[in-house]
Amino acid sequence: MNCRPFYLLAALALLGSCSGPVSNQQGYMPEQPIAFSHAIHAGHYEIDCQYCHVGAERSRHAGVPASSVCMNCHSRVKTDSPEIQKVAAAVQQGKPIEWVRVHRLPDHAFFSHANHVTAGLKCQTCHGPVEQMVRVEQVEPMTMGWCLECHRKTAAEQVSVAPSGAPRAGELLAVSMASPATEVEPAPAKPQRILSPPTDCSACHR
Ligand code: HEC
Numbered sequence: 001m002n003c004r005p006f007y008l009l010a011a012l013a014l015l016g017s018c019s020g021p022v023s024n025q026q027g028y029m030p031e032q033p034i035a036f037s038h039a040i041h042a043g044h045y046e047i048d049c050q051y052c053h054v055g056a057e058r059s060r061h062a063g064v065p066a067s068s069v070c071m072n073c074h075s076r077v078k079t080d081s082p083e084i085q086k087v088a089a090a091v092q093q094g095k096p097i098e099w100v101r102v103h104r105l106p107d108h109a110f111f112s113h114a115n116h117v118t119a120g121l122k123c124q125t126c127h128g129p130v131e132q133m134v135r136v137e138q139v140e141p142m143t144m145g146w147c148l149e150c151h152r153k154t155a156a157e158q159v160s161v162a163p164s165g166a167p168r169a170g171e172l173l174a175v176s177m178a179s180p181a182t183e184v185e186p187a188p189a190k191p192q193r194i195l196s197p198p199t200d201c202s203a204c205h206r
Pocket residue numbers: 032036037038041042047048049050051052053064065099100101102103104123124127130131135136
């Protein structure tokens with residue numbers, strides 16, 4: 001009998017038992033200390049991502065909310081739930097909840113949320129349909145090749161973007177179809193930010 005599969009399984013088991021930063025893996029979906037569901041909160045109740053992940057627009061890390069944020073609602077909502085009682089106990093004891101990190105880049109790679117989110121990228125572009133997830137899963141590979149593919153594609157698309165101030169396709173159509181008497185006021189053009197995602201090594205390896 002070939003014993004290779006056995007070694008493979010043993011190696012996988014070892015990997016699985018490691019709680020360190022091996023989590024940089026597509027499909028990684030660790031169990032969490034509290035059964036928090038994005039499908040309930042961000043999906044069913046449509047709570048805005050940035051209500052809880054306040055750092056996303058202005059700092060490197062989107063961050064995970066403090067338990068006190070949970071208690072904004074759960075001091076009244078579902079107080080009879082054992083899961084909620086765990087959250088309440090943590091707040092009372094002043095202990096943070098030890099959420100298991102899902103996405104993590106190696107230390108030698110630099111990534112900041114701020115520039116990506118203010119460039120207009122949706123969370124879901126990189127994290128998948130989180131609002132449908134009962135437990136968060138890493139959907140994208142988050143490898144260097146993945147980062148670079150979007151950077152190159154974005155840079156290439158920017159070249160073909162019309163200069164700001166020029167009418168956009170929809171506005172042009174509206175203007176061309178309006179009779180001179182009922183002149184259409186074109187919507188004020190949004191100041192467009194020229195996106196230039198870096199592809200040089202030092203941008204991501206500082
Ligand atoms: C009510 C608060 C709340 C809302 C709203 C919320 N989240 Fe979260 N999010 C959390 C908590 C708590 C965790 C940590 C536990 C977990 O992973 O489920 C988390 C974890 C995550 C993670 C994984 C972080 C890691 O460890 O890598 C991602 C990605 C994420 N949220 C994205 C989103 C997106 C996208 C939305 C909106 C569609 C959203 N969240 C809405 C509270 C929230």
